[in-house]
Amino acid sequence: MIKGIRGFKDILPGEVSTWQWVEQKAREIFHLYGYLEIRTPALEKLELFIRGVGADTDIVQKEMYIIPDPREGDMALRPEGTAPVMRAYVEHQIYARGDHKDRPYKVYYIGPMFRHERPQAGRFRQFHQIGAEVLGVEDPLVDAEVLALLRDFLTGLGVQDFQLQLNSVGCTNCRPAYREELKKYLKEHLNELCENCQARYERNPLRVLDCKNPTCREVVLQAPLIRDFYCSICKDHLQKLENLLQALNITYLINPRLVRGLDYYMRTAFEIVSSKLGAQNAIVGGGRYDGLSQDIGGPPVPGIGFAMGIERLISLLEIRPEGYIPDVFIAALGKEAKQEAFLLQNQLRSAGITAEIEYQEDRSLKSQLRTADKLKAHFVIMIGEDELKTGELTVKNMREGTQEQIKREEIIQHLKGKKITHGSFLP
């Protein structure tokens, strides 16, 4: 038997209705907030992620699916969505278009991402993200807007258990000084750090801050904090954002040790975590990346965005939509009636009524009703010898247990007057 690839999951019809519901809700909220969908390819030049996400990040160093191609150069399945969006923005010179010179460019995407990690609860090699980016505006107003959107989206899905963690990771002006200070501090405690962090000390000392190793955590507790090093712009940015969040009644927690694993973040960085998720507890991650455009060869363009893991989001959903439920099940007895049932089914569907028939030969009425019950059909139309003779069909309401005789020609009109459900329910 040929099996699917490790970490790559089939999403079967039973779950797809939940996915569709989530995606539909996302599209509604993005529309409300003025975001348009963007669709970028699953494959990009490897270079984009090395320069965008950062050569030293785990994503680039060990998690990418790389496709070597001597003709086109190395390519990679996208491990995240922000760099590709920025690439498209720069490539199509959106920044130069009149309609976006001083209006933000707001886009969202929904699609698969790929990272070669060891699968675990909430972690897959192909996973799906709903993400959004706001390009071209530096003002913390857009930071707040993005967070408001997220809050509204999650509560709209009935998700209760989440916490917004916020930090500012500074900018190219103030981070270097902090970095030096942090290194100075870490140097004194180098032998107390885990192996991993000893390596990080040189390449990316900030990452030591959110190491989960207990002894590292202890060291970090006394470490200098970036907030004592913010330049006036960063300080101001964070202060304004906090004021806006408070004005919007968005609850958040400042986590001064929140550091994100992608190099492009600056100033605002945030995560939304849930205690119901286990080790992989982040359902959303995001922040501001004002340097990204230049990193990939574009003009200076400020930006902020987030990505949300759909699998993780779905795993903490308490409400789920029902799948397909037929309005009508047609039970037929005998060959002639079966033919009649098939034709009736077709007419019902033309009228927008969902209908199912029995496909097996010679099943008793009893078993056909059983099937109708299992399908949760609202009505059963019975066709047998009597009905064929009189031209009146028996219509049974399965929810009420009542039934009546309806003339064949009037059946559609009759059902249309019955407030039928059209096949499926969304919460």
Add this chain to the structure above:
RNA sequence: GUGGUCGUGGUGUAAAGGUUAACACUCCAGGUUGUGGCCCUGGCGAGUGCGGGUUCGAGUCCCGCCGAUCACCCCA
């Protein structure tokens, strides 16, 4: 990439190294005429992830591989 646990019909479980692998759910057929759910009766369905080994005998023990799961790591 590292470590722990696990792998039995479609699903969930059971089977001290010893008959023909059991039970529940699902599914099918019945419980007298053409009426669902509940209940009752009967039936279909696996040879135990894959490959080796130990043993008279392996679902059970050992080794390897694969997969799942949880944690580390990292992140959504």
